[in-house]
Amino acid sequence: MAQLNHHDVLAPASLGPVKLRNRTVKAATYENMARDGLVTDQLIDFHVEHARGGVAMTTVAYCAVAPDGRTDHHQILWRPEAVPGLQRLTDSVHEEGAAISAQIGHSGPVNNRKSTKTRPIAPSRHFNKQFLRVVGAASKDDIERVIDAHGAAARMAIDTGFDAVEVHLGHNYLASSFLSPNINRRKDEYGGSLANRARLGLRILDAVREAAQDRLAIVVKLNMDDGVPGGFWLDEAMQVAQWIEQSGNADALEMTAGSSLLNPMYLFKGDSPINDFAAALPEPVRTGVKLVGKHVLREYPYADGYLMQDALQIRSAVSMPMILLGGVTNRQTMDEAMSAGFDFVAMGRALLREPDLINRIAADSATRSLCNHNNKCMVTTFTNTRCVLRPAPVENPSKTTNITERAAASGQVG
Structure with a gap:
């Protein structure tokens, strides 16, 4: 039992x-402000x-470890081409007195192959209902490649000035x-028992720790509940968290929930802006979202x-440090x-609404967030993520128009 x-x-x-x-940590909220995989001034x-x-720390979301690890x-x-921009990004954040973390990962079945021009992979052959495509099973070579890529990402994070991953x-x-x-x-050593299903994640953390040593803080963002029948759930998450702690490969756990693939709204709670999603999409997809959106974008x-x-x-x-995410405003x-025993808090939508909220709370502890949880910020991940209640920035000419890119990105606003 952890001491409080x-x-x-x-x-x-x-x-x-x-x-x-x-x-306090700025949670990973997919910005859609990089272009062609490179950092922009925006x-x-x-x-x-x-x-x-x-x-105290802002999180860049999200930085793919491999071309097929992107969602768009x-x-x-x-x-290598990304290094100069990433260095400018970390230097600029450090000048403001904050640390900066890179969210690293592989999208797997959430990859939209139409955008990335790569082959998505899943644990097993999987029919993706968002993309209306079958995703193939990852081979042993794929698994080894992805593990190695996480280690390489950690090394590059150190080289470009990040404080954490x-x-x-x-x-x-x-x-x-x-x-x-x-x-x-799967029927091999990566499927079946919880120990087998956790093997990939634990091996990824081995690779990241080996690369990072004590030069980076390592935060692990772990699901507690996928929000779908038969998915990963809390009892198993408790065991995986214990294995992560025993490995010594993480400095903190940040617990999350939901599935960008199967139930994207489960993490967010609040309104489900189905009509706004539909309005941003071309026909006939727009009509389809209006008809079936409430079954995909459920409201909690x-x-x-x-x-x-x-x-x-x-x-x-x-007993390891933990970061509380979800409704911290x-x-x-x-x-x-x-x-209650948490060591840090992570904030997403409240800071999209008011990036200076921490300074304002420090000045007046009675300060209340102006975020009303309408979740329309999720719709803006299609272009540039922002709170719709703030003045609109100059429109970025590079728009995405594919519903599957949007659905995948929506799972990132936390």
Whole structure:
């Protein structure tokens, strides 16, 4: 049983080898501001604004470890051409006094091959209902390639000035899909028992730790519940969290939920803006979304700290540092998280609404977030992620128009 902490959320803290100015993290929210896998000035400005707003660390979402690990072709890809832009990005955030983390992972079955021009892979042959395509099973060579690519990504993160990496084991991206009994029907050492289904994720963490040593903080984003019948669930997540702790390959756990592949709204809670999604799409897809959208984009009630009760089950199973995600919008919820034994809090939509929210809470603890959880920010992941209640930026001429890219990206606003 973990001992309860009573940290001051706004006091300095350490995350692995990294010194942070407080215990708040800008969660990974897919920006769609990179272009052709490279950093843009717009992406730098986005993270600088959040760094200037008071968070201790901002998370770049998301940085694919391999070409077939993207969900669309614009996402950052770890390769030599990306190095100068990534270095400018980390330098710019550091100038504001914040740390910066790169969310690294492989999209697996969430990859939209029409955009990435690559072959998606899944644990087993899988019919993707979003893409209306069959995704093939990953070979042993694919598995080894993906593991090695995570290690290479960690080395490049060090070289480009990142302070941390967030290893993505959630949302039914590749490692998460291996964990899911619903998706993983393999008969080899990567399927069947929980130990087998967890093998890929644990081997990825081995590779990341070997590459990073103590030069990067390693955060693991792990699903607690896929939000689908027969999926990965809390009892198994508790065991996997214990295995991660025993491995010594992570400095903190950030628990999440839902499936970009099968139930993207399960993580977010609040409104499901089906009509807004439909309006952004061409016909005949628009009509289809209006007709069946409520079955795909289901609605769940919002409450502050909505993942806390499930995350407390994980908290009871491990003693390593944990980051609370989900409905953290005010000082009261932050203090409750600290009192309940969490070490850090991660904020997504509230900071899209008000990037300076941490500074404002520091100045007045009664400050309440203006985010109303309408989730229309999810629709903006089609172009450039933003809160629709803030003034619109200059429209980016590079728009995506494919529903499958949008559905995959939507799973990233956390």
